[in-house]
Amino acid sequence: MATMLDLDQLRTFVAIADSGSFTRAAETVHKTQSAVSMQMRRLEERIGKPIFGRDGRSAKLTEDGERLLGYARRMVRLSDETMAAFDDDELSGRVRLGTPDDYADRFLPEILARFSRSNPRVEVTVVCEPTVQLIECLREGGLDLGIITNIKGTPMTEVVRQEPLLWVVSNHHQLEQDDVLPLALGRDTCCWRKSAIEALSPIGRRYRILYSSNNSTAVSAAVLAGLAISVMPESALRPGMRVLGEADGFPRLPPCEIGLVRAWNKPSNPIVDALAEHIVSSLDNLSMQIAAE
Structure with missing residues (x-):
């Protein structure tokens, strides 16, 4: 007889994969950490393969774990959709x-x-x-x-x-050494633009706004191309960007x-x-x- 997968175990597995931690997943699924660990041991027994490789305090997926995750997401989503389809109180x-x-x-x-x-x-x-x-x-x-x-x-x-608002530049360029800083910022109404200008003025750092756009992709493109320095929140950082700090002569910005x-x-x-x-x-x-x- 084929081994049946437990939907509750799969839901917990997805929560661990999304949060990167057994502890945070336990809070999400409203279980104790020991109960979550037991569920994952049983899931590994059902699959017959290890799905987690421990790395410090986080839970990293093995190759088999990554493969299982796609199926688990689909099964949990289908279960939720099925229950919603028969819920007369469902929002519409x-x-x-x-x-x-x-x-x-x-x-x-x-x-x-x-x-x-x-x-x-x-x-x-x-x-x-x-x-x-x-x-x-x-x-x-x-x-x-x-x-x-x-x-x-x-x-x-x-x-x-x-989150922190940061000065950023291309990894492959040293624009911070220019006498006049080239900047890529939002339009006049952008509060990040105002924060950048207000931070540079008291220290007498000269600048020119080379690119101005409300489109974040356009601003990021100017930074990654090595054309300008910009300011953006921590979560907006992309590969190829480097953060400039006080050691580089850039004042701290107010948080976003x-x-x-x-x-x-x-x-x-x-x-x-x-x-x-x-x-x-x-x-x-x-x-x-x-x-x-």
Whole structure:
């Protein structure tokens, strides 16, 4: 008789793979760490192969573990979709989410994947605009929820993540040695641009804004090509970028605060509430992944 896989064990396995830690996975699946460890031993017995190779405090997948992960995700997702299909109380409708494109690139894949699995009947409309425009749309009711860069004075903002704002340059160039720093920054309304300029002015460091764009991909391209220095949050760093610090003559920048904002003067909505919960959960998970690296 063929060995049957346990869906609860697979769900725990996926949680470990996503968080990189047995301890954090135990919190996610609401089990003790010893129960999680026992589940994984039994799963390895069922598979007949080791799926984890211990590396310090994190749990790294073996080659067989990586192979199992794809099947496990599909089985857990199908189970969730099946249960949702027979849930008469399942949410349905539409929600409008706004976010700058740099946050969309980094955060939306996990947020939307999680939300869609739990709420397959909800249509999510995503609008990518700079924070200032998103705040205006939320004020006018054109959006239901926004992931924004927190700006002082913006009402009803819940700060859901904070990370360092960093000076970055190409790995293969020493632009920090130029007499006049070439910069690639956002447009005039960008608060990161304002932070960069305000930090350089008191120390008398000369600069020129060589590239200006609200598109994070364009700014990153200028940095990676060795054309300019920029500022960006820690989670936006890409391979090929190098961080410049105080030892390089660059002042410390204020942290980047990521806020969650709901539309003004709108009644509570269960769909918006559900999406907000998934956003907070996904950003918490990202924080754990960065801490584990």
